[in-house]
Amino acid sequence: MSKLNKNSSGYIFGFALLVILVCGVLLSVVSGALAEKQYEERELERKKFILKAALGDEIAAVEKTEIAVMYEQRVKESVVNSKGETVDGIAANAVKLKNEYKKLEKNGSVKAGQSINLPVYMVMNADGSEVEYYVVPTYGFGLWDNIWGYVALQKDLNTINGVVLDHKGETPGLGARITEEKVQNRYRSGKTIFEGDKLVSVTMKKGEGNDYSSDPHAVDGMSGATLTADGVNAMMSSYMNLYLSFINAKKS
Numbered sequence: 001m002s003k004l005n006k007n008s009s010g011y012i013f014g015f016a017l018l019v020i021l022v023c024g025v026l027l028s029v030v031s032g033a034l035a036e037k038q039y040e041e042r043e044l045e046r047k048k049f050i051l052k053a054a055l056g057d058e059i060a061a062v063e064k065t066e067i068a069v070m071y072e073q074r075v076k077e078s079v080v081n082s083k084g085e086t087v088d089g090i091a092a093n094a095v096k097l098k099n100e101y102k103k104l105e106k107n108g109s110v111k112a113g114q115s116i117n118l119p120v121y122m123v124m125n126a127d128g129s130e131v132e133y134y135v136v137p138t139y140g141f142g143l144w145d146n147i148w149g150y151v152a153l154q155k156d157l158n159t160i161n162g163v164v165l166d167h168k169g170e171t172p173g174l175g176a177r178i179t180e181e182k183v184q185n186r187y188r189s190g191k192t193i194f195e196g197d198k199l200v201s202v203t204m205k206k207g208e209g210n211d212y213s214s215d216p217h218a219v220d221g222m223s224g225a226t227l228t229a230d231g232v233n234a235m236m237s238s239y240m241n242l243y244l245s246f247i248n249a250k251k252s
Helices: 009-061 064-074 097-101 175-179 181-187 226-242 244-251
Strands: 075-080 118-124 131-141 146-154 160-167
Touching: 009 064, 009 075, 009 118, 009 131, 009 146, 009 160, 064 075, 097 131, 097 146, 131 226, 146 226, 160 175, 160 181, 175 181, 175 226, 226 244
Parallel strands: none
Antiparallel strands: 075 118, 118 131, 131 146, 146 160
């Protein structure tokens, strides 16, 4: 029997092909495992943000492993459209906010011929007997890239109980500060989205270090991050208006 010529082009080609196939299989297995883990982490973050917007400091003491359990106990999910109608057959976590955002005009209205899906998260009281907070997601554009968040409204569907904001690429130390507790807590303390029957949202003002405690529709800004603040304001205003029909239906 002749020995394999390890220096032949056929051997080298076959060995290289085998290595490529083995590496491909291993990468596919690892990629699948990582994708599942990444999905689980994204879901956990979504649930944590929703609970944090509604319950604030109460979440700080909750262990990571308990977040999902608490969410299942306290949160009911729904999806509506901009007319306030319930959209059946779509799970809230299946709604991709980035894709829905593309259906909007620059002024925040829904493009002609499009229908937008809007998740609603109802955070129940401790015994599950009634809705304590309504949490709605928001999505927009900051200085450099997309920003997003969750806004928790109290039972009156007017008073903001809390917000959670995040971003993809805002400037560290400037626009990226929207993730700081200090900034997000400015939306607490009785801020409201209605002035009488008119929806006016809440505006982050230009500059920083000012007292807006007496203004229910304004919060202090972020020094050097006016464009990010403008993006947050546009996001808040457009999404509160997208949920207006749902809010009015619940309030009536």
